[in-house]
Amino acid sequence: MTTATLNVRRLLCPLPVIRTQDKVKTLQSGDVLTVECTDPGVMQDIPAWCRINGHQVLETRAGQGEYIIVLQVG
Amino acid sequence: MSQRKAVALISGGLDSMLATKAIMNQGIHVEGINFFTGFCVEGHTHAIRKRDTDKVKRNNSLWVAEQLGIKLHIIDIIEEYKQVLINPKHGYGANMNPCLDCKIFMVNKAKQWMLENGFDFIITGEVVGQRPMSQRKQTMPIIAAQSGADDRLLRPLSAQNLPATLPEREGWIDRNKLYGFSGRSRKPQMGLAKEFGFTDFAQPAGGCCFLTDESYSLKLVDLWKARGTRDYELDDVMLLKVGRHIRPKPHFKIIVAREDGESQFMSGYKKEFISMNCASHRGPLVLVDGTPDEDDLYLAAQILARYGQGRDAEQVEVTLRDQQGNERNITVTPLKAEQIPESWFI
Numbered sequence: 001m002t003t004a005t006l007n008v009r010r011l012l013c014p015l016p017v018i019r020t021q022d023k024v025k026t027l028q029s030g031d032v033l034t035v036e037c038t039d040p041g042v043m044q045d046i047p048a049w050c051r052i053n054g055h056q057v058l059e060t061r062a063g064q065g066e067y068i069i070v071l072q073v074g
Numbered sequence: 075m076s077q078r079k080a081v082a083l084i085s086g087g088l089d090s091m092l093a094t095k096a097i098m099n100q101g102i103h104v105e106g107i108n109f110f111t112g113f114c115v116e117g118h119t120h121a122i123r124k125r126d127t128d129k130v131k132r133n134n135s136l137w138v139a140e141q142l143g144i145k146l147h148i149i150d151i152i153e154e155y156k157q158v159l160i161n162p163k164h165g166y167g168a169n170m171n172p173c174l175d176c177k178i179f180m181v182n183k184a185k186q187w188m189l190e191n192g193f194d195f196i197i198t199g200e201v202v203g204q205r206p207m208s209q210r211k212q213t214m215p216i217i218a219a220q221s222g223a224d225d226r227l228l229r230p231l232s233a234q235n236l237p238a239t240l241p242e243r244e245g246w247i248d249r250n251k252l253y254g255f256s257g258r259s260r261k262p263q264m265g266l267a268k269e270f271g272f273t274d275f276a277q278p279a280g281g282c283c284f285l286t287d288e289s290y291s292l293k294l295v296d297l298w299k300a301r302g303t304r305d306y307e308l309d310d311v312m313l314l315k316v317g318r319h320i321r322p323k324p325h326f327k328i329i330v331a332r333e334d335g336e337s338q339f340m341s342g343y344k345k346e347f348i349s350m351n352c353a354s355h356r357g358p359l360v361l362v363d364g365t366p367d368e369d370d371l372y373l374a375a376q377i378l379a380r381y382g383q384g385r386d387a388e389q390v391e392v393t394l395r396d397q398q399g400n401e402r403n404i405t406v407t408p409l410k411a412e413q414i415p416e417s418w419f420i
Contacts, residue, residue: 010342012312014110014133018150041133048136052145065338 002031009066013041017049020071024055027073032058037067046071078246079103079193080228081184084146085282086134088275089199089231092266094142096230097197100247104197106146107187108135109180111155112311113284134276141272151183152308159285160304164216169291171283173205174213181221188226195226195241201263202232202256211235231255231263284315293319296420300324300364309346313361316340319420320377326364327420328374330381333358345397350378353403354391357382372406379408 006023008016016037023033035046040062046069047057054074061068082094084106098104139146158179162172177200184196200209200217214236218227225240233242234254242249255262267275284290293314298304300321313329316336321327331337337359343349347361348371360378362371371394379390385408395401 014108014114014135014148015150017133017136018110018148021148045133045136048133048140049146049148052136052139052143 002027003034004031005034005036007036008042009036009038011037012039013045016042017045020046021049021053024053024071024073029073031073033071033073035069035071037069038065040067042067042069050074077101077103078195078241079105080195080197080241081188081191081193082106082144082197083180083184083199084108084135084138085199086136086138086276087199087282088263088267088272089201089204091138091142091199091272091275092263092270093197093199093230094138094144095270095272096252096266097228097247098142098144100251102246104142104144105193106135106139106142106144107184108146108148109151109183110148111176111283112152112308113155113159115282115284138275147187149183149187151179154183155179156306167286169286169288170294171285171291173286174216176283177217178220181217181223181227185221185223185226194246195228195239196223197228197230199231200229202229202235204256204258231266284311290314293420296321296327300327309343313340313343317361318381320414320418321420322373322377322418323370326362326366326370326374328377329361329363330378331358331360344395344399348397349395350375350392352379352382352384352390353393354389355379355382355384355387357384357390372404375404375406376409377414379406380411380414382408384408 004027006019008019016039020035027033043060050057050071056072056074057069058072059070080097080102082090082104084090094104136146158172158175162175164174167173181196188196200214202211202214218224228239228241229236231253232255233249233252235256238249241247297310316339317329317331319327319329331340340359340361343361347363350360351357357378358381360374362374375392378392379385384390389405390408391403391405393401393403
């Protein structure tokens, strides 16, 4: 299992989702990706994107203007 | 025979949602595609402004896909879209909206995606007569022809007003179960939404692109004029969405944040622009774009002071910051409202 990190700070919706989508294409099923964001909208959108594409959100964290989403590739 | 597959252009609005559902109901496997041009109006762009934080922050295309239970592929076309906007073959609409070229471009991209992914046809939520530029009886065949999609482009909501497409002729789709909507009325769509059980959906299409907005278009044209070239980067597109844009002289403009959310967003651009804020009073962040000299920066600081809590003070201290982060303070007299000509506002 690979763990990877994606920095999409400053990007606004839907770019964080697009960058996540592109990154996930390079990963294998079971790999874990941590996405670091500053747009609060990702807390809705990346989980929604995961649900419709078969990936699992393992954790979300928010604080000090930053939003972290940890997902496992399905 | 294997199950037929369609790719649907999902804008996040009601029409593409209905069109997709209509085709899904005929047993077709549908996946959605959504294009990001940089000019898309989405809740999160507005969410830059703190006053909008109570609004639901959702991406409508993702939300629609989830409601329909389909996969959605969001595609970044920012770079390729520049040629559509800068040189539209069919011209602009009321503002800087190249709607017909835009639709041709997107359907062409969808066709490429269809071929690469083994899909059979394309569906859109277009309705004859719905939009003044791209959804007219005369222009809809142009979209099919010039995109190269030809008779693999199906508009389920208006299909009965248009020649039969390949999926209809081949019997993949029952034309009789499609619709004959036309015109600007939204009643048929509302009725179909009710029939399908959709009680929550984004406002009808039309307000989904900043290029249809007069104020935004004027700012874009001003940007091109000031730079002497019709080009842009994504950061330009984003910054045109925030703040008051004031151009006192042709060679520089200032962007004044309207509230804390915009100040916070604009602070991410301090390394690209000269920035300034009030040191002695509360006030907005300002970015300075162009090639201002010392007198221009003084004038910019006076304008900034006008929008801070020190607007009625004799003097206001302003911090100027260059792109390297070097700071210095200057003291200015705030301009009065009447000292800022209307013509400076873009």
